[in-house]
Structures are given as structure tokens and as C-alpha cells.
Amino acid sequence: MAKVSSGLAYPERFYAAASYAGFDGSADSTVGAVASKFSNETALLLYALHKQATLGPCNMPKPKSWKPIEHSKWTSWNGLGDMPSTEAMRLFVKILEEEDPGWYSRVSNNVVEPMVDVKMNNPEVVVAPDNGNAYPEMKTVATVNGHFLESQDKDVVSEGLEVVSVYDQWVSPPVSGKHPKARYEHGAAVIEDKMYIFGGNHNGRYLNDLQVLDMRSWSWSKVEVQERTDGMTSPCAGHSLIPWDGNKLLSVGGHSRDPSETLQVKVFDLPTCTWSTLKTYGKPPISRGGHSVVHVGTTLVIFGGQDANRSLLNDLHILDLESMTWDEMDPVGVPPSPRSDHAAAVHADRYLLIFGGGSHSACFNDLHVLDLQTMEWSRPIQQGEIPSPRAGHSGVTIGENWFIVGGGDNKSGVSETIVLNMSTLVWSVVTTVQGRVSLASEGATVVLSSYSGEDILVAFGGYNGRYNNEVNVLKPSHKTSLQTKLTERPVPDSLSAVQNNTNATRDLESELGMGQEGKTREIVMENTDSERNIPKVEEMNKNLVAVLKAEKEELESSLANERMHAQQLRQELTEAETRNGDLYKELQSLRGQLAAEQSRCFKLEVDVAELRQKLQTMETLRKEVEILQRQKAASEQAALDARQRQSSGGVWGWLAGTPPDQRANIDES
Template identity: 40%
Template structure:
């Protein structure tokens, strides 16, 4: 898991003598290079030879000043060694010593315990002035990601269990130690570059990824170099060169976060080795348990994803129904407005009719009165008629 550190490119300024340009046969200031060596010398970084398209017959020493961003070629005296690549260099105060010129054979009792398989293009580091650590590298057919430790007191090899992030096999990488931390940059397996910048806590034997770049980035190439410098009181890693299908001459720097230093642990004695194996077994069982838990979680995740898919379908269906209901609601609301307008008109008509009915009631009352008067009049007429008939009969009787 990346810790959030970032590499940044340094823009360098060439420092060339006025009378020694390319036309005078002077070497290129900073050509694209791989398989070189880099060592800190004072406030400068020295680059010793390596492979490039601008190879020369003799070794060329170049420099980079990380504070001023200047670079150039250092003029050396004496007979220069022949040009080479893949060599190593260390600083023997105050002289830089090229170990391609020094042949030292040390018999390390390699029959004790299990030495690492034969390899090249690996990295090595010293921890606590006692332990020699070997990481990665390759044979002619195999790339390694293993870690081997040689106890320089007992002259015994061991391959301790390591913790932390997974580390891919690589060769052609570069490393530098700062305190108990061993920083690894670049490398590859002839197919892909290694994009992670790694750090190994040599006391805890734990790997961690600090940063990551793209696989075709110069920092993910083979044959690059890395060194540690102080710039304005802050610790930086500075990387240069490498080959990933083409030679690179870019310089990159990464500021490290300050960390608390801790004392190195002695982990290669027999008792410590047994303890390490016991811890390794416990870790293996814990890893198995975590794998089982991971399977259960993955199964649960699959079920949750399926349920989410079903819910998404239901949500789509509900959304479709909601859209149809919304359309129907708008239609009903329109009809409601029309009906409300019609109701208002009907209420107005009813009010008019009620007024008319009120006037009709008074007419009805007058009609009833007239009917009663008519009935009374008719009764009087009938009585009068009857009286007249009775009166005429008497007179007729008298007259007869």
C-alpha cells in the first residue's frame, strides 16, 4: 500500500567549460545512462561511467549538485580506468574506490545453513555492522524477490520471514540505507518494470511501498542508481538514469518523511532464528485465517452486489411507475381544474334560480289568494242563484 510519497523531476543546469564543447571532443555532460554507480561525495553526487549510446574508451566521472541543480563532468588526473558498466563503488574517506578494479575473495563458509541461489543484478546492504542483506536479483532464467541475511559473526546464512506489502521479483534495481531503513528503487524482470519505491525496515523485517509510478517511467527501469542526500536540512532520495528500452538521463528526487530511529534487532542467532520461525508459523496461520475471512467477505460482497442489482431493477421499475403516475396525476389535476370551473358556473346558475324561485313563491301566494277569492265568489254566486230560483217559484205559484 502506497504511503503517499511522490517523486519529482529535477531540472538540471549544465556546467561546461567554455573551451571544452562537443566540437572539441569533450564528453556529453549528462547522457542517458544505465548500469552506472552513484556515490555521495561532499555536497555532490558522483556518477561513475555506465552504459549509454555515448560510450567512451575510458571511465568518465560526472557530478550532480542537488542543492544548486548543476551538473557537469569532473576533470580527473592520472590514468583513467577503462569504460565499464554494472560495477559498484564506495567512498573510502576521502577517495572514491571502484571495486571493479579491486578483486577481493573472502571465503564465507557458504556451507553453513542455506546460502542464496546464484544470482546477479541484486542489491546488498549492511545493518548494524553485523548483518549482510541480499535482496532480489536474477539468474539466467529466474527473477528473485527473496531476502537472505548473512550473520558476519557466525558466518551463517538464513532466509527470514518478512512481513508487510507484497514485493514482486526484480533485478537491476538500486538501493540505499538510511538508519534501519533500506530503500529500493526500480528494477524489472525483462518484461515489465517495477513501479514501486520500497522500504525495508531491517529491524522489523517488514516491507512497505512508499510511492508508485507508471511501468514505463524512468523510475521503473533497470540499471538506475539511487543515493541519499540532505537538502536544506531535509533528507531526499535522488535517482538517476536507467534503461527501459531506451537509456534515461533524468534526475528525480523524493523528500522522505522523518521517522523515529530504533535500535536494530539481532535476528540471526539460532535462538532468534527459532523465534523467527515460530513467529512465521503464527503469521502463516493468521494469514490462512485472514484468507478464509477474505473468502467469506468476498462471498458476502457478491451477495450484496446481487441484492444491489435486484434493488436497482426495482428502483428502475418504481421510477417508471412513478413517471406514469405523475403523468396521470397531471391529467387528473387538469380535469379537476376544469370541473372546478364548471362547478363555479353551476353554483352561479343555482343562485340565479334560487332568486327566481323566491319571486315565484310570492306569485304562488297571490295565485292561492286569488283561488280562494274565486272559490268564495263562486259560492256566493251559487247562493244568489239559488235564492233567485226560490223567489221566482213563489211568485209563479201566486200568479197561477
């Protein structure tokens, strides 16, 4: 999915986008300039959003029907209703970035990114001469117990990663070597303490370089790829990079300038430094980017994404890496809605988890689970600190903990690093970064590595209004505080927690059963303490048994009612989802019809302009004909007058006695 800028500064960014698109505040004819850059439908929508943002809701009278372009512009603007101007600004910038992701870089050449003196480990800030803007690099970008760690931390500067003794904070290590070009939507993978970075997007241009960060020496270097005729990769972004077979990298899918019809899997062999195309069998998926790929056993599981026509997907495909065969799966249950730029993880080699992502107009924070054994989708109940909607985030798993970093919600970058306990499905916040830093951005990557025998998260790149090439490191704790704050009831078994959380009535039944077990234990203790008075104990037991039976019947009745209610809710949910699907299809159909009508209106306007030009030409010809007619009439009148004068000269000659021969000569002359 094309990204919406994180951390947008409105309205300054809106006016920059409007100027770039061609809306310079002049007459409405600017829509023509916009139409020259984008499609007619996009130009009309940008026009309407610009009017809504600058002038507010449409209060102009409806144009006459014989003015199709003006009518289309009025209809688009009027259709926005009472949309707030800030929302119109946000949508304007969002649509512009979807159509032209690199527009901002072309109008912001005066911004100079920071340069860092690696040897001295001190930030060298380069100030742009025209506006004086500068962005100093922060050596520590996290908070610990709510206190911000200053960038001038001398321990960090002097000792590098040795200071990563505090858990759950992001630290920027002193990295040497030539840094890769800033980018986002790249791929990242770790093999033998080395993080490989491939491809990505920079200023709207796709990349195909392969960079490596040695996480023992923390130095960057570029991998010199040996060219081969069968596998030289084209620049791409939105792909996935997967480590495979100990010394290979798999690049799966991605967007490119000349996309293929089907999803391509490229293989990079580390010993030979060569790319090749993986030969597969079966029916491969259509080409896409922004999808998710997880490695489960000997298979790759691919879900969702966005194809070359910007259509969102929610299909599921599996590639067997032993037989190299594709299979398209059709699980039961309700799948996630079509989306891209989501995160995926696998738990216990059985459960595929899908979190977040975005469509063309919204971001999600829903969690979906696919049982890879039964091939059934479910949507479990999330607990704890539920994350906000986001897309373009990245995730990595450590045991049963799934860490999610970054992302954006079409308004700003997400500053929290969160973790999901995949056994209890409880969310917690690990830490929060401050300011406009690379960690709060879209399209960054996070990988799992180790340092001094402990797990660390390594983040690289991203886009939050500017492209980043920074490296940040976090050492996560494995304390119970990261598991859950809601530990009042027993924790379910790790393999069945997902299924248990998908059915509220099942939880209720478990709680009721445990309540009865507790009461039975109390009875046993009372009987033990009352051995000296057996008759009273027996009578008490009978009464308690009667009470328990009555309570059991009441609880069973309540449980049956809850089950019926849950069944009704599931049925209503299914009906609502069906209606929603029908409405979505109808909306897509109406959008298609509207686009066709708008295109036809533009064509009719062109035809009308041509006819008007022809009418003007005909009017000019008519005037020329009138002039010629008048000239002809004048010529005829002059000839008639000449004949009359000649005839009158002959009579006077006869009266004067002129001979006929002379009169004839006179007449001839």
C-alpha cells in the same frame, strides 16, 4: 547481467528483434544468417523461439537423420512443447539483448529523446520528423494518496526543490548544466553534497567519464581527469562506486571490453583528479560485474555477480582497507543462489542483507541475511507487502529503513518504491510512479543526500526501453506507517530480529511464554481485589495453578511437536536443495553436451557439403573420360579404315599391271 528491456511492447518489439536477428519471414535458411551473428547454439534457440512465436508448437514430421541441421532445428523447436507464443516472444527478445545489448538502439534511430530548456524549466519536446513520436519530460512523476500529480504543477516549476514539502513522492528538480550521456549500470556516490557518476552502458558501449552533480546548486559538470600512466581507467559498466577516506572514490570491478582475470579496485583522488589502481594482497576474486559491494567499518564486502564468461556467482570476499588484504569467506548455512544485479545493505554493522537479483532466466524476490560475526547464512521470513521479483534495482539505507527503487522482472519495469524495516523485516510501499518513466527502469542508481537539513533520495539514469539521464528526488518520511502494518504483536529487538524471524518455532515459544505471563498478571489482580475473602482466593489460586500447569504441559507438548516438525521441514529443505543442486549440475552438463553435439552436427554438414562437391567434380570427370574414349575409338576406327583402303589399292594396281615401284610409291603416298 545483460538486461532485458523493461516495459517491452509485444509483439512490435519482437518483430523488430526478429528482423534485426535475420528472421525476415523467408525460408528456414535464415538460420544461417543468424548463425553468422551468434553462436550455433544461440542461433538454433532463436530459430526455435521464432517458430514458436509465429507458428505455434512444432507439428512438422521429424527430418531424416542424414540431415543433421534440419534435425537440430526440428529438435530445438519441438523441445519448446506448448510454450505460449507471448512467452516465446519474451524469451526471444531477452536472449537477443543478452547477446547484443545495443540492438534496439541501432534499429530505433527515429526516436528522439526530449530536450529540456533548463533556464525556463519548461519541457521542449523535439518531434522526430519521420514518425512524430515525442516524449515530454514530466516534472513530477509520483502519486500521492492515489492521485497523480500533473506535470504542469506551477509550484514545482517556479520554486524547484522548495516544494519538496510533501513526503514520499518523486519530484524532478530543475537541473542546470550539460547533462551526462544517458546510461545505466553506472556507479554513483556522494561526497560533500556532490553526487559523482562514473562509467556505465549506453547503446552497448561502455563509458569511462566522471560527472558530478552539485546538489546545492543542482548543476551538472564534468570532472576533467588528469591522466596518469598507472591508473587511467578503461570504460566499464556493472561496477560499484564507493566513497572512501573523505575525498576518494573506489570503483570496484565491472564489465569491460578487455577484462582482467581478477577483480580490480580503482581509486580516484578528488584533490588531484587522478585515477590509480589500489595495490592489494592475498588472493583477489575473479573479475565480475553486477555484484554488490557494501562498506562495513574498514572493510568492503563483495558478493555474487557475473564473470566475464557470463557465469553467475554467489561467492563472498572481504577486502580489509587497512591492510589491503583480500579474504575469501566460506560461511555456513545455505547461501543465496548464484545471481547478479541484486541489492545489498548492512544493518547494525553486523547483518548483510541480500535482496532480489536475477539469473539468465529468472528474477528473484528472496531475502537472505549473513551474520558477519558468526558467518552464517539464513533466510528470514519476510512480512508485510512482499515485493515482486526484480533485478537491476538500487537501494539505500536510512537508519533501519532500506529503500529499494526500480528494477525489472524481464517483462516490465517495477513502478513501486518500497522500504524494508530491517529490525522487523516488514515491507511497505512508499509510492508508485506511473507511466514509462526513468524510475521504473533497470540499472539506475539511488544515493542518499540531504537538503535543508532533511534526508533525500536522489535517483539517476536507468534503462526501460530507452536510456535515461534524468534526476529525480524523494524526501522519505520516518512515520510508523512506513514501518509496518502488522503491529499486533510486540516488535523484537533490532539486533535479534533477523535471527528471531529465521525460526518460526522460536516465535511460537515467545508467544506462548507471553500468554502465560498475561494469565499470571490476571491472577495477581484477582487476588488483590479479593483480600477480604482469603480462603476463596486461595482455593481459586490452587485451581488456576492446576489449570495453568495443565495448559503449560499441553503447550510444551505442542511446542515440542512444532520443533520436531520444523526440524523435519529443515531436513526436507536441505534434501530438496541438494537435489536441486544435483539437477542443476546435470542440466548444465546436458547443455554442454547439447552444445557440443550441435557444433559437431554443423561440422558434419559442412563435411557432407564438401563431399557432395567432390562427387559432382568426379561425375564431370567421368563424363569427360567417356567423351575421350569415344573420340579415341573413332580415331582408331578411322585409322583402320584408312589402312584397309590402302591395302585394297595395291591389289587393284597389280591387276592393272602397274610396276612395283609405282605401286610402292602409291602405298607410301
